[in-house]
Each structure stands twice: as C-alpha cells, then as structure tokens.
Amino acid sequence: MTLVALSDVTKSVRLADDSELEILRGISLEVSAGDHVSIVGRSGSGKSTLLNILGMLDAPTAGSVSFEDREVRRMRSGRLDRLRGDNVGFVFQQFNLLPGRTALDNVMMPLGHARGRMFWNRKQIAADMLERVGLGHRIEQVADRLSGGEQQRVAIARALVRRPVLILADEPTGALDIDTGASVMSLLDQVATETDAALVTITHDLHVAARARRHYRLDAGVLETADLSRAFEASTLAASVPSAASADSGASAPATVPAMPAMPSSRRGAVS
Numbered sequence: 148m149t150l151v152a153l154s155d156v157t158k159s160v161r162l163a164d165d166s167e168l169e170i171l172r173g174i175s176l177e178v179s180a181g182d183h184v185s186i187v188g189r190s191g192s193g194k195s196t197l198l199n200i201l202g203m204l205d206a207p208t209a210g211s212v213s214f215e216d217r218e219v220r221r222m223r224s225g226r227l228d229r230l231r232g233d234n235v236g237f238v239f240q241q242f243n244l245l246p247g248r249t250a251l252d253n254v255m256m257p258l259g260h261a262r263g264r265m266f267w268n269r270k271q272i273a274a275d276m277l278e279r280v281g282l283g284h285r286i287e288q289v290a291d292r293l294s295g296g297e298q299q300r301v302a303i304a305r306a307l308v309r310r311p312v313l314i315l316a317d318e319p320t321g322a323l324d325i326d327t328g329a330s331v332m333s334l335l336d337q338v339a340t341e342t343d344a345a346l347v348t349i350t351h352d353l354h355v356a357a358r359a360r361r362h363y364r365l366d367a368g369v370l371e372t373a374d375l376s377r378a379f380e381a382s383t384l385a386a387s388v389p390s391a392a393s394a395d396s397g398a399s400a401p402a403t404v405p406a407m408p409a410m411p412s413s414r415r416g417a418v419s
C-alpha cells in the first residue's frame with residue numbers, strides 16, 4: 148500500500164532581494180509500507196525540504212502530496228497535525244531532546260497526545276521502547292548527560308513510540324562517530340522492519356544510504372534514481388578503501404551496491 152505519494156512537487160521560496168529560489172523541481176516519489184528508501188545529495192540540494200514535505204511539516208508550492216490516498220492540501224491544520232502525529236516519526240541529526248528531562252520523559256512526550264490505552268499506559272510503553280533500543284537501564288538519566296549515541300537512541304525511541312507507519316530520518320548519523328552511527332542505523336532498520344514501517348533516510352553518507360533498498364539522488368532540487376555503486380566509485384575516498392566486510396555486523400548491503408567497507412579513517416565516502 149502506498150503511504151505517501153508526491154506528484155510533480157515543486158517548492159519555491161521568495162528571497163529578500165525578491166528573487167525566487169526553486170528548491171525542489173518536479174519531484175514524484177511514492178513510498179509504501181515496509182520500504183527502505185535513501186536520498187543522497189550535496190549540502191543545499193533540498194534534502195531537508197523534501198523530507199519536510201514527505202512528513203507533511205511543509206507544503207509544496209505546486210504539485211500534490213497524498214497520505215494513504217488522502218490529498219494533504221485539502222486537510223485542515225488540526226486534522227493534518229493528528230495525521231502526522233499518529234503516523235509519522237522524525238529522527239534528526241541533532242536529536243532535539245528536551246534538555247534537563249529524563250530519557251523516559253522524552254519518550255513519553257509524544258504519548259501525551261495519544262488516545263485511550265496509549266495515553267493511560269504511556270509510562271510503561273515508553274519504558275518498553277527504551278528497553279527495545281537498549282537503554283532500559285538508563286530511563287531515569289537526564290537526556291543531556293547521555294552520550295551522543297545514547298541520545299540518538301532516545302530520539303529513535305521517541306520517534307517510534309507511537310508505532311508510526313512512516314519514519315523520516317534526517318542525517319540520523321551526522322553527529323555520531325562511524326561505529327555508533329552504524330549501530331544506530333542498524334537499530335533503525337531493525338525496528339522499521341519489525342513494525343513494517345517505511346523508512347526514508349536522507350544523508351550525504353553513501354554507506355548510510357547503501358543500507359536502504361531503494362536509492363535516490365537529489366541534485367539541485369531534481370530527484371533521480373541513484374546508482375550507488377557508481378557513486379562509490381566516484382567518491383574520491385573510495386579508491387583508498389579496501390572492499391571489505393560491512394562496518395556493522397548487523398548490516399547487509401543491497402545487491403546493487405558494494406558491501407560497506409570498513410573505513411580506515413574517521414571520514415567515509417561522501418556524496419561528491
């Protein structure tokens with residue numbers, strides 16, 4: 148079943164000098180239940196803008212967005228907020244946790260708007276979710292005292308606690324070291340697979356992108372199917388990297404791309 152469908156979406160903004168910047172151009176994309184999709188692109192290519200439109204946080208200038216066959220443009224804002232809250236989980240590079248609040252408080256937060264059983268059992272549900280991401284022993288820890296990888300796990304637990312059907316991850320490993328990033332991606336993949344949620348990850352890291360089953364590249368606002376094996380070849384770093392086993396034991400790279408190499412330095416192949 149198609150969850151979210153973008154059809155010929157364009158996004159433009161008017162700049163201070165009254166000129167118009169076209170950020171996204173003629174984008175059509177369908178994401179179905181269980182899909183794992185990656186979108187790579189250079190800085191400024193429009194990735195976050197596209198993710199915000201997929202997540203119904205932003206509206207296109209032209210074109211249509213539908214969620215489960217319902218045209219989003221026609222919805223009142225209250226209904227749209229509920230639709231988003233019930234169905235979409237966001238994971239960001241900078242975690243965006245509430246400072247000074249415990250891991251448990253942070254994960255309970257989205258359940259404050261839930262209804263029925265989810266609302267009344269929110270503490271237990273949040274604690275179970277933290278257990279699921281390997282933080283069952285840290286639930287009372289204040290979020291800002293956790294490590295970066297632990298904070299991202301809390302953010303993942305918060306994003307998934309309402310069992311969204313669509314998970315949108317914006318550079319989820321951008322603030323993490325390579326090993327921590329790999330284990331966070333592994334966790335995201337696993338939880339999305341377990342719940343049959345669709346996972347859309349935007350990244351500039353080819354190794355993160357390679358984990359998905361479908362790959363796209365955003366270039367100056369135009370979305371096209373990406374051949375990641377070519378992108379790896381084109382990466383200036385790739386030449387010095389041996390084709391080795393995956394950097395993360397839980398990972399299996401898709402057939403269309405090379406296995407994720409173990410990288411010798413702190414930098415890995417990025418979109419060039």
Ligand SMILES: Nc1ncnc2c1ncn2[C@@H]1O[C@H](COP(=O)(O)OP(=O)(O)OP(=O)(O)O)[C@@H](O)[C@H]1O
Pocket residue numbers: 160162168170188189190191192193194195196197
């Ligand atoms: N509201 C806005 N007003 C003006 N310019 C904007 C606005 N939103 C986005 N832009 C510009 O549109 C371009 C695309 O932005 P976007 O954040 O989507 O890119 P990105 O690919 O996610 O970049 P990065 O990887 O650096 O985060 C950028 O040049 C940005 O400055």
